[in-house]
Amino acid sequence: MSEKHFQPNFSQSQVVELVKRLFNLTPSDIHSLPSYSDQNFYVAAVEGGEYVLKIMNSEDSKDPTLIELQTCAMSFLHQNGLPAQTAHLTTSDCGYGCQKYLVRMLTYLHGxxxxxxxxxxxxxxxxxxxxxxxxxxxxxxxxxxxxxxxxxxxxxxxxxxxxxxxxxxxxxxxxxxxxxxxxxxxxxxxxxxxxxxxxxxxxxxxxxxxxxxxxxxxxxxxxxxxxxxxxxxxxxxxxxxxxxxxxxxxxxxxxxxxxxxxxxxxxxxxxxxxxxxxxxxxxxxxxxxxxxxxxxxxxxxxxxxxxxxxxxxxxxxxxxxxxxxxxxxxxxxxxxxxxxxxxxxxxxxxxxxxxxxxxxx
CATH class of the missing domain: 3.90.1200.10 (Aminoglycoside phosphotransferase (APH), C-terminal lobe)
Structure with a gap:
């Protein structure tokens, strides 16, 4: 909390390109979702499936081990009958200006x-x-x-x-x-x-x-x-x-x-x-x-x-x-x-x- 955590600011067209490049999916519908410090998007894919694309803030993106642990925990809860999201693919990163952000594609849960x-x-x-x-x-x-x-x-x-x-x-x-x-x-x-x-x-x-x-x-x-x-x-x-x-x-x-x-x-x-x-x-x-x-x-x-x-x-x-x-x-x-x-x-x-x-x- 001692310094500003840079919140990502990707445009919709950049997100479409990201989804294609990192996850090999073509968005048919995409819109932003609220977030405290990250940037989140709802993504429906032409190939099928609904997802949340989560672009992590600059501070959290510095710790890929922590992000991987969170993903593992969600999967473990899902396997044990709790309604947690699962990751479409492992975390990847992408450059944007002088910042680097980790990106995850998670299953979209209804409700x-x-x-x-x-x-x-x-x-x-x-x-x-x-x-x-x-x-x-x-x-x-x-x-x-x-x-x-x-x-x-x-x-x-x-x-x-x-x-x-x-x-x-x-x-x-x-x-x-x-x-x-x-x-x-x-x-x-x-x-x-x-x-x-x-x-x-x-x-x-x-x-x-x-x-x-x-x-x-x-x-x-x-x-x-x-x-x-x-x-x-x-x-x-x-x-x-x-x-x-x-x-x-x-x-x-x-x-x-x-x-x-x-x-x-x-x-x-x-x-x-x-x-x-x-x-x-x-x-x-x-x-x-x-x-x-x-x-x-x-x-x-x-x-x-x-x-x-x-x-x-x-x-x-x-x-x-x-x-x-x-x-x-x-x-x-x-x-x-x-x-x-x-x-x-x-x-x-x-x-x-x-x-x-x-x-x-």
Whole structure:
């Protein structure tokens, strides 16, 4: 994050030429797709098949080993029954001006992002369950370069919350700066000393509302049909993935405080938390809100022309961060853990109620 990551800026005609040259396919339809720092295109081929052409930003393109690991992880999840993309061919690179960019052609997955549908308790439960299944499968991944995923100074890792301090000046004059400083202090004092009690794993690291696709199911609800964007994959902890999932689902729900219980119940149907992980969940969710806010503000200083996209999550997150902070850990955890307990009660034949719904506005 210390320097500008050059976002590719290929024209449609250049992309058509790229697809022909690198993948031996002829586009019949092509249009751009949104991206935080890369350049993405939808491609339908005359020869058959639908794809996403992903041109990586200049910084990520410097590490082809990391890109290859991400591709391998997606394929491994796909083989194990999770709806991840697979690569059409191995990563290639292409020159463009004075920059070099890595290029991947991935299968196109159908569906809408989960941000566009109502987040019912059942869908939130499925999000938690899918996130846990994903990390459990990734734990079995074998690759000679797995150590590359340790990414020690990766700014989006929840292990690196203290690194946010170097960007705090972007909040100068904002009353939320004191909240962020307090969260970082809580992280240092109440989370960091407990890492030896967390269970390690590989994290997707960005299991958010724009990286999960859904399609209608036969019961008038939705099922998860796609998991996208493994660019933030890193060696982390199960509790990190859960905290990230809860945080992003909160930003898309009219009653954000209630979200955590449903996601937690889905997660624990696969991977029950230990006591230390439960103790740290609240601060880790707050920490992710702080990451989103601070790093989005910083990214806008580097790429002001992309402000609308960069601030999507953090604009909503500001209000939820303040709400969580004002309610406090005890109040929020009570909602989360009581709600999650109702799912286990229902499994034992006890009636499921929604008595905590609507408590916070």
């Amino acid at each position: 809408n992002t989960i941000s566009k549908v109502p987040l019912t308790p059942q869908l939130l439960y499925e999000m938690g369950k899918t996130a846990a299944r994903m990390d459990k499968v990734l734990q079995q991944l074998e690759h000679p370069n797995l150590s590359s995923l340790q990414r020690e100074n990766f700014i989006w890792s929840l292990s690196n919350i203290p690194l946010l301090e170097q960007y705090m000046k972007v909040l100068d004059g904002d009353p939320l700066q004191e909240v962020v400083k307090s969260v970082i202090h809580q992280y240092k004092t109440s989370v960091a000393p407990k890492y030896s009690h967390f269970r390690k794993c590989l994290n997707h690291g960005d299991f958010n509302d724009l990286n999960v696709l859904v399609q209608p199911d036969e019961s008038d609800g939705y099922r998860i049909s796609g998991i996208l964007d493994f660019g933030d994959m890193n060696t982390g902890y199960y509790i990190h993935e859960l905290a990230i999932t809860i945080m992003y689902m909160m930003t898309r729900h009219p009653e954000p405080i209630e979200v955590g219980g449903h996601v937690l119940a889905g997660w624990e149907s696969v991977l029950p938390l230990n006591e230390t992980e439960k103790d740290c969940l609240f601060v880790l969710v707050l920490s992710r809100f702080c990451q989103s806010l601070v790093l989005a503000r910083y990214s806008v200083t580097l790429n002001p022309e992309n402000e609308e996209y960069l601030m999507i999550t953090s604009r909503t997150g500001i209000h939820i961060l303040r709400q969580m902070w004002e309610l406090g850990r005890e109040q929020v955890e009570k909602v989360w853990f009581q709600s999650a307990a109702q799912y286990s009660d229902a499994k034992q034949g006890k009636p499921f109620t929604n008595s905590i719904a609507g408590r916070f506005h």
